[in-house]
Amino acid sequence: MRQIRLLGLAFLRLFAIALSLIAGLGAFVLFLQFGDADGLDALDVIRALLILISTLWLAWGAVQALIGLTSRPRAPRYDPLKPIAGRTVILMPVYNEDPLATFSRLAAMDASLKATHDPATVHFAILSDTRNETVARRELTMFKHLVLDCDGLGRFFYRRRENNTGKKAGNIEDFFKRSGAAYDYAVILDADSLMEGQTILALIRRMEAKPRMGLIQTLPKVIRARSRFGRAMQFSASFFSPVFARGLAMMQGKTGPFWGHNAIVRVRAFASSCGLPPLRGNPPFGGHVMSHDYVEAAMLAKHNWMVRLDDDLEGSFEEGPENLVDHAKRDRRWCQGNLQHSRIIGAPGLKAWSRFVFAQGIMAYISPLFWLGFILASIAAPLLAPPTNYFPEPNWPFPYFPPSEASKAIGLFIGIFVLLLLPKILIAAQAGLNGRAKGFGGAGMGFVSTLSELVLSSITAPIFLMYATRSVMQVLMGRDGGWPTNNRGDGTLGWGESLSASWWIVAIGVVGLAATWAFAPGLMLWLLPVGVPMVVAPAILRWTSLPSRGRIMGVPTEYAPAAVMQLHDAILERWTVELEAARDPSEAA
Amino acid sequence: MTDVRQGEAPAPDIPRTPEERAAKVRDMSPADLAAGPGALPDAPMPMPEQVIEPARSLIARLAASLRILPRPPAAPSAGNGL
Numbered sequence: 001m002r003q004i005r006l007l008g009l010a011f012l013r014l015f016a017i018a019l020s021l022i023a024g025l026g027a028f029v030l031f032l033q034f035g036d037a038d039g040l041d042a043l044d045v046i047r048a049l050l051i052l053i054s055t056l057w058l059a060w061g062a063v064q065a066l067i068g069l070t071s072r073p074r075a076p077r078y079d080p081l082k083p084i085a086g087r088t089v090i091l092m093p094v095y096n097e098d099p100l101a102t103f104s105r106l107a108a109m110d111a112s113l114k115a116t117h118d119p120a121t122v123h124f125a126i127l128s129d130t131r132n133e134t135v136a137r138r139e140l141t142m143f144k145h146l147v148l149d150c151d152g153l154g155r156f157f158y159r160r161r162e163n164n165t166g167k168k169a170g171n172i173e174d175f176f177k178r179s180g181a182a183y184d185y186a187v188i189l190d191a192d193s194l195m196e197g198q199t200i201l202a203l204i205r206r207m208e209a210k211p212r213m214g215l216i217q218t219l220p221k222v223i224r225a226r227s228r229f230g231r232a233m234q235f236s237a238s239f240f241s242p243v244f245a246r247g248l249a250m251m252q253g254k255t256g257p258f259w260g261h262n263a264i265v266r267v268r269a270f271a272s273s274c275g276l277p278p279l280r281g282n283p284p285f286g287g288h289v290m291s292h293d294y295v296e297a298a299m300l301a302k303h304n305w306m307v308r309l310d311d312d313l314e315g316s317f318e319e320g321p322e323n324l325v326d327h328a329k330r331d332r333r334w335c336q337g338n339l340q341h342s343r344i345i346g347a348p349g350l351k352a353w354s355r356f357v358f359a360q361g362i363m364a365y366i367s368p369l370f371w372l373g374f375i376l377a378s379i380a381a382p383l384l385a386p387p388t389n390y391f392p393e394p395n396w397p398f399p400y401f402p403p404s405e406a407s408k409a410i411g412l413f414i415g416i417f418v419l420l421l422l423p424k425i426l427i428a429a430q431a432g433l434n435g436r437a438k439g440f441g442g443a444g445m446g447f448v449s450t451l452s453e454l455v456l457s458s459i460t461a462p463i464f465l466m467y468a469t470r471s472v473m474q475v476l477m478g479r480d481g482g483w484p485t486n487n488r489g490d491g492t493l494g495w496g497e498s499l500s501a502s503w504w505i506v507a508i509g510v511v512g513l514a515a516t517w518a519f520a521p522g523l524m525l526w527l528l529p530v531g532v533p534m535v536v537a538p539a540i541l542r543w544t545s546l547p548s549r550g551r552i553m554g555v556p557t558e559y560a561p562a563a564v565m566q567l568h569d570a571i572l573e574r575w576t577v578e579l580e581a582a583r584d585p586s587e588a589a
Numbered sequence: 590m591t592d593v594r595q596g597e598a599p600a601p602d603i604p605r606t607p608e609e610r611a612a613k614v615r616d617m618s619p620a621d622l623a624a625g626p627g628a629l630p631d632a633p634m635p636m637p638e639q640v641i642e643p644a645r646s647l648i649a650r651l652a653a654s655l656r657i658l659p660r661p662p663a664a665p666s667a668g669n670g671l
Contacts, residue, residue, distance in 0.1 A: 140619035140620055140622075140623055141619050143619060143623055148611060148614050148615065156627065158627050159628060159629045175629065177633060177634060177635075179632050179633075182630040183632075271634045271635065276638070276639065277638040277639070279641070280642065299641070344642055346646075347640060347641050347642055348640060
């Protein structure tokens with residue numbers, strides 16, 4: 001039985017890879033035929049190779065969605081009523097966060113756990129790496145408030161590190177080294193994570209049901225988005241991501257993903273497998289591992305612990321960036337972390353799938369460079385191409401006009417668009433048919449939201465392309481990014497902020513379109529969808545950061561907030577009033 | 590109101606009733622609370638460092654295989670007949 005399962009898994013993985021390869025090779029051949037119309041040159045071959053890699057990567061995402069569409073999430077076998085024997089700690093690492101917002105999330109999760117009336121032992125530990133002394137003082141005050149409010153003496157803990165060596169990974173590692181033996185399981189959160197008590201208990205029971213289980217990752221849904229950009233991300237994470245994640249889950253075997261938060265780990269497994277030393281050399285490629293989660297998942301799998309994505313579990317939430325600039329800042333960090341994995345991919349003893357996952361992560365960040373390379377090479381191609389020879393046969397009086405292969409280029413263009421759009425349209429259709437769209441305002445509204453998301457992501461794609469390219473180049477040159485800071489709580493960007501974050505994109509867009517007009521006017525129409533959003537990038541940054549209301553891109557948690565979200569809202573409101581009342585009048589003055 | 594957590598006996602230095610616990614917390618400064626009963630449990634667990642990168646990078650290994658870089662020394666022979 002086990003062998004049949006392994007065979008099935010190998011077949012599915014090979015099938016997915018083969019399908020992506022076929023799509024990539026198809027694009028490669030089509031482009032070569034197109035380029036051959038006026039004689040094949042080196043630039044044609046380079047462009048064909050760039051389109052091969054880019055299409056292969058697009059197809060890999062599409063295949064994952066198609067696999068995800070063929071099945072539904074299923075709970076693994078376990079007894080949901082079995083008494084929990086192990087001790088669990090919920091870890092919330094914080095770093096200069098607003099203590100009112102973060103600590104009230106812990107209070108909400110505690111209230112949600114209490115509401116289950118389950119006698120399981122679940123403690124909470126706030127692991128502070130905060131450097132700002134004012135925030136640190138507020139953390140202490142809020143911790144006392146939290147302990148009092150939740151009757152949490154002996155269950156809630158707080159510690160602040162003197163130095164934040166190793167960042168979040170070092171923070172968690174410090175906890176395991178200091179207190180790990182007190183617990184069997186640890187639920188690792190982010191400062192913006194929120195989980196239902198029932199979800200936490202289900203995670204613990206699933207760990208207890210499988211003694212070789214090292215880590216279970218949930219699929220967190222984005223909540224509380226307010227801006228146009230934030231709500232589009234929220235809709236995408238809620239509507240499309242479960243299907244992509246399903247595809248991933250079908251191919252994961254025992255080497256599933258870890259995304260760094262909203263997951264449970266077996267403390268013994270994690271401590272014995274995931275001690276990560278700094279990499280040789282200096283950052284960005286050396287030093288402490290930045291995207292530690294992928295590495296920890298790989299190390300657990302290497303030591304024969306199971307790592308699994310349980311995408312059937314609901315009640316797991318996180319918050320996301322509200323504007324493109326904040327998203328780009330986060331992506332800059334992830335980009336460096338993923339490129340750093342190029343040093344780890346060859347580590348001895350890793351499972352083949354773990355290496356493949358590292359390669360995927362690297363590819364996710366360098367793929368925009370292939371698109372950009374293709375565009376630049378296409379603009380340069382007419383300059384470098386030899387003049388067309390209309391009289392290839394000596395002494396032949398009539399000119400020879402090479403046949404147009406524009407149909408090949410159009411076919412390729414359509415194929416790429418199908419790879420980009422089809423998965424999302426199929427997901428919307430399936431959601432309409434199986435009733436999942438009801439939570440999104442119905443089948444019609446689900447479809448309208450899908451189209452809106454497609455339009456918005458198409459408009460913002462060239463801006464993402466530029467930010468991603470800049471991130472990769474900065475990492476390759478060993479530099480840190482100098483991102484403008486967004487200081488507003490609601491994420492709205494002013495004109496000044498938008499302009500300072502994107503003037504260089506505008507400049508590149510203007511130069512790119514001018515160069516196309518001058519050297520390759522035939523490409524102008526093709527490049528306008530890329531060039532125009534770049535030229536108007538400041539307006540896009542600002543417009544997408546503005547507050548959004550209405551039913552388009554509505555998600556289930558907007559129509560009916562989850563129980564733990566309601567608990568959090570109530571606690572946050574009550575604490576705000578209590579803290580305001582308790583504030584020293586002289587301080588208020 | 591639930592106890593510390595249903596089914597779990599409170600630690601010896603933790604008062605048994607919610608009222609006593611609240612009184613104890615109120616009497617403490619935030620710093621004392623974090624350094625005292627709110628401090629992480631002292632239960633160390635070893636976390637050995639793992640090997641997460643190859644001894645030589647891929648480029649160095651490729652270069653060595655092409656004899657551009659010197660190859661790393663081989664392990665000493667175990668001797669004849671072994």
